Amino acid sequence: MENDTALIIIDMINKMDFNGGEDLLENTKPMVENLQSFKKEMQKEGLPVIYVNDNFGLWQDNVSDLIDECRKGQGESVINQILPDEDDYFIIKPKHSGFFGTQLDILLNQLGVKNLILTGIAGDICVLFTANDAYMREYNLWVPEDCTASEKAEGNENALKIIERSLFTSTAPTTEERYQSIFED
Amino acid sequence: MENDTALIIIDMINKMDFNGGEDLLENTKPMVENLQSFKKEMQKEGLPVIYVNDNFGLWQDNVSDLIDECRKGQGESVINQILPDEDDYFIIKPKHSGFFGTQLDILLNQLGVKNLILTGIAGDICVLFTANDAYMREYNLWVPEDCTASEKAEGNENALKIIERSLFTSTAPTTEERYQSIFED
Amino acid sequence: MENDTALIIIDMINKMDFNGGEDLLENTKPMVENLQSFKKEMQKEGLPVIYVNDNFGLWQDNVSDLIDECRKGQGESVINQILPDEDDYFIIKPKHSGFFGTQLDILLNQLGVKNLILTGIAGDICVLFTANDAYMREYNLWVPEDCTASEKAEGNENALKIIERSLFTSTAPTTEERYQSIFED
Amino acid sequence: MENDTALIIIDMINKMDFNGGEDLLENTKPMVENLQSFKKEMQKEGLPVIYVNDNFGLWQDNVSDLIDECRKGQGESVINQILPDEDDYFIIKPKHSGFFGTQLDILLNQLGVKNLILTGIAGDICVLFTANDAYMREYNLWVPEDCTASEKAEGNENALKIIERSLFTSTAPTTEERYQSIFED
Numbered sequence: 149m150e151n152d153t154a155l156i157i158i159d160m161i162n163k164m165d166f167n168g169g170e171d172l173l174e175n176t177k178p179m180v181e182n183l184q185s186f187k188k189e190m191q192k193e194g195l196p197v198i199y200v201n202d203n204f205g206l207w208q209d210n211v212s213d214l215i216d217e218c219r220k221g222q223g224e225s226v227i228n229q230i231l232p233d234e235d236d237y238f239i240i241k242p243k244h245s246g247f248f249g250t251q252l253d254i255l256l257n258q259l260g261v262k263n264l265i266l267t268g269i270a271g272d273i274c275v276l277f278t279a280n281d282a283y284m285r286e287y288n289l290w291v292p293e294d295c296t297a298s299e300k301a302e303g304n305e306n307a308l309k310i311i312e313r314s315l316f317t318s319t320a321p322t323t324e325e326r327y328q329s330i331f332e333d
Numbered sequence: 334m335e336n337d338t339a340l341i342i343i344d345m346i347n348k349m350d351f352n353g354g355e356d357l358l359e360n361t362k363p364m365v366e367n368l369q370s371f372k373k374e375m376q377k378e379g380l381p382v383i384y385v386n387d388n389f390g391l392w393q394d395n396v397s398d399l400i401d402e403c404r405k406g407q408g409e410s411v412i413n414q415i416l417p418d419e420d421d422y423f424i425i426k427p428k429h430s431g432f433f434g435t436q437l438d439i440l441l442n443q444l445g446v447k448n449l450i451l452t453g454i455a456g457d458i459c460v461l462f463t464a465n466d467a468y469m470r471e472y473n474l475w476v477p478e479d480c481t482a483s484e485k486a487e488g489n490e491n492a493l494k495i496i497e498r499s500l501f502t503s504t505a506p507t508t509e510e511r512y513q514s515i516f517e518d
Numbered sequence: 519m520e521n522d523t524a525l526i527i528i529d530m531i532n533k534m535d536f537n538g539g540e541d542l543l544e545n546t547k548p549m550v551e552n553l554q555s556f557k558k559e560m561q562k563e564g565l566p567v568i569y570v571n572d573n574f575g576l577w578q579d580n581v582s583d584l585i586d587e588c589r590k591g592q593g594e595s596v597i598n599q600i601l602p603d604e605d606d607y608f609i610i611k612p613k614h615s616g617f618f619g620t621q622l623d624i625l626l627n628q629l630g631v632k633n634l635i636l637t638g639i640a641g642d643i644c645v646l647f648t649a650n651d652a653y654m655r656e657y658n659l660w661v662p663e664d665c666t667a668s669e670k671a672e673g674n675e676n677a678l679k680i681i682e683r684s685l686f687t688s689t690a691p692t693t694e695e696r697y698q699s700i701f702e703d
Numbered sequence: 704m705e706n707d708t709a710l711i712i713i714d715m716i717n718k719m720d721f722n723g724g725e726d727l728l729e730n731t732k733p734m735v736e737n738l739q740s741f742k743k744e745m746q747k748e749g750l751p752v753i754y755v756n757d758n759f760g761l762w763q764d765n766v767s768d769l770i771d772e773c774r775k776g777q778g779e780s781v782i783n784q785i786l787p788d789e790d791d792y793f794i795i796k797p798k799h800s801g802f803f804g805t806q807l808d809i810l811l812n813q814l815g816v817k818n819l820i821l822t823g824i825a826g827d828i829c830v831l832f833t834a835n836d837a838y839m840r841e842y843n844l845w846v847p848e849d850c851t852a853s854e855k856a857e858g859n860e861n862a863l864k865i866i867e868r869s870l871f872t873s874t875a876p877t878t879e880e881r882y883q884s885i886f887e888d
Contacts, residue, residue, distance in 0.1 A: 209765070209793050211765045238762075242809045248469050283429070650799060650800070
């Protein structure tokens with residue numbers, strides 16, 4: 149079963165240098181620890197981990213430069229907690245959705261992945277719109293609410309409600325659900 | 334200015350035969366009159382009108398069959414109020430977003446359209462996700478709140494908030510704003 | 519096995535009104551009979567038949583209008599020989615490739631199709647570029663040389679060579695091969 | 704004028720480790736010097752240079768790793784002659800076309816580029832199919848024949864003929880044409 153589920157980590161390598169970045173950082177700090185331990189657990193189960201991350205204006209498709217650049221911003225401590233491991237995949241995206249202008253769909257197809265666990269920030273932007281793009285491509289989804297955050301708590305809740313209602317997707321936290329049950333049928 | 338703005342009408346040719354369709358129909362009925370008169374106004378100004386509509390399981394790309402089929406459902410009265418005119422464009426879409434698996438982007442490029450007024454249903458599904466796909470393609474957007482509806486009023490409001498906050502898009506009603514001001518810079 | 523193979527018929531509903539259209543028509547006339555009988559054979563085997571056809575400047579997604587319009591051109595006799603049957607799918611495409619700006623990929627996925635038999639015109643334009651788009655999406659392909667034609671015989675041969683060499687795809691004629699063997703592994 | 708034209712360099716960072724790689728290498732060696740001096744000339748004129756390059760099975764979007772990996776192959780001398788400069792853009796592609804699963808179109812739009820000079824290898828695979836994808840997206844094209852190569856000379860000529868005839872694109876060599884004239888209307 150491991151083979152057809154992947155953990156997607158969205159925009160956690162983040163400069164947090166935009167308008168509202170401080171609020172997003174505050175809401176991300178308590179979440180990153182959940183994500184960190186959830187990532188470790190998924191790695192132990194042999195699931196592929198795929199970072200899908202904004203290019204922050206760099207167009208050289210160079211992960212190490214991107215991480216270096218982002219570390220200069222106020223999100224440095226978050227970045228250090230959730231750095232990609234050598235075996236993780238890393239897809240650079242130029243826009244909100246992880247599927248738009250990226251090789252994500254091709255990689256997932258090559259890996260035989262059908263089920264996606266979407267995590268990261270911001271819940272009401274890149275996570276939400278990546279979720280819909282995944283839904284339209286007929287992936288099964290789980291967006292655990294304890295592994296996402298947005299600039300405003302209310303915005304995050306709104307997005308999670310839309311994910312539940314419009315995409316028929318569970319937002320149960322990782323403490324309450326296991327991916328084996330979520331994706332079981 | 335007319336030449337670079339288009340009115341998009343999403344999923345109004347609708348069977349309303351799915352779970353929750355009755356609620357959506359109730360919320361659409363008061364809205365369709367706003368949309369009807371707004372459409373007439375835009376036509377007078379020479380703006381292209383583009384229907385972007387679910388295929389409802391038909392894969393023959395045949396608008397007249399699609400309309401006939403949808404009229405069999407409970408949405409018939411709504412359909413009759415907002416039927417496409419002969420000069421309107423009609424794009425059939427298979428999924429939530431009007432840009433996914435359709436020729437919408439190509440048609441807009443050919444028409445020289447840069448600004449989109451998005452209307453129709455459901456606000457928290459196809460309108461929201463079409464809006465993001467348009468935003469990622471760098472169209473300027475307006476989603477007038479009096480020309481959209483969703484199954485639940487709360488869902489509609491959530492979606493409009495996300496459109497405002499995550500896509501930096503006005504949701505001012507057509508009674509308060511004119512497209513010339515919205516798209517002026 | 520029928521369920522995962524489809525017959526694709528490209529641009530046969532054709533005005534033939536462009537520069538070079540007469541030459542294309544001359545080369546299409548002997549081919550359309552091959553295609554006609556091959557289509558019947560595939561229908562008997564239960565394979566889905568999918569027309570993928572240029573919009574010829576119509577943007578209403580309306581097959582019957584498109585056929586009426588094309589019949590006004592010099593390709594009328596060809597069109598009459600290969601008209602879509604009621605059970606055939608019909609996808610309108612705005613550009614060279616059948617996958618660009620269309621719901622083809624989504625329909626194929628829904629039908630569970632993995633193998634495509636590509637036929638139609640022109641061999642060195644829409645058939646060639648649809649073939650590559652199918653190859654990139656990891657469909658298995660067969661482009662039988664007796665069911666395609668181009669404006670110049672030399673152009674058709676060039677395209678078939680590229681299809682063989684760059685896309686690792688058989689161009690064996692329908693008289694020599696059966697789809698069961700082509701797609702057997 | 705410089706601002707709306709870009710030089711695209713396809714798959715020159717190449718392991719040449721596949722079947723036929725030696726032939727491709729032989730045909731690329733005489734061409735890389737043309738490309739090298741043409742690149743310098745374009746840089747002097749201020750044109751953006753964009754490498755669009757196969758990922759060779761790496762999915763970490765990391766240019767430096769990709770170059771290191773490719774240098775291990777027999778294409779090393781070619782790579783060393785045409786290494787990207789610091790100001791060059793670098794887009795990693797997973798399939799034949801430079802537009803499929805990449806941010807190329809988004810980058811070009813952001814740079815305001817309308818005209819593409821396509822160079823690199825192989826002429827009858829990635830150059831040909833990138834050319835068609837660019838044509839469908841309505842870029843103006845030039846594919847100078849002295850800056851492309853394929854495994855077989857005949858395959859290269861076939862592809863160039865199709866580029867000329869099906870995409871209405873000049874293949875005049877850089878010694879005979881200037882981009883200002885090619886793209887002038």
